Amino acid sequence: MKKLSLVIMLLLILMATAHAVQKPSGHSDRSGVTIFKRGARLKPPQTIKIDKVVVVQETDYSLILDLFYTYQDDVPNEEVKLFVLPDMPYWTTNPIPVAKGSNRGRVSIDLYEKKMEEDQVDAYETSKLTLSFDHYSPEKFNGSIYKEIIPFKKIWKGRK
Incomplete structure (x- = not known):
């Protein structure tokens, strides 16, 4: 009986330890x-x-991606910005500068936690990312010249 109690106690400790190291959002x-x-x-x-x-x-509140792309369009690359946008209203990011040829760009998408708090939202699930090459002449948005939508499920949660 004593051995059985010891085995049960060890199993409970192992389960508690495994639960403690699991990511809060549940995503790998x-x-x-x-x-x-x-x-x-x-x-x-x-x-x-x-x-x-x-x-x-x-992380639960951010995503950093490397994008490998090819750009050979007639629109001057200085007038093009590459954006990566999740399908939610609570994000902040910067565009990737575009260069001619085959290139790599890095983007960081961060959770806009203040807006989530204002809207009393604890978590937000997204299912896709939109990658968009947008044309900007000086001071003016001229539209998207290429878009790619890729599936990407993620549960975004604040740091609190």
């Missing part, structure tokens, strides 16, 4: 995982494409 760490890949080369009249997207780092 996808760092280093390729979440999108297209192997084909540009085929005329195509002038822009996303080649690959890799998760660099992921």
Whole structure:
């Protein structure tokens, strides 16, 4: 009977330890995982494409991605910005500068926690990322010249 009690106690300790080290959001760490890949080369009249997207780092409140892309469009690259947008209203990010040829850009998407608090939202689930090459002439948005939507489920939670 004493051995059985000891075994049960050890099992409870192991289960409590495993629960304590689990990520709060329940998602696994996808760092280093390729979440999108297209192997084909540009085929005329195509002038822009996303080649690959890799998760660099992921937390409950942020996501850092490396985007591998090819840009050969007639629109001057100085007038183009590459955005990565989750399907939710609670985010903040910076665009990736675009260069001609095959390139890599890094983007950080962060949770806009203050807005979530104002709206009394504790967590928000997203299901996709929109990658958009947007054309900006000086002081003016001229529209998107290429978009790619990729599935990516994530539960975003604040630091609190």
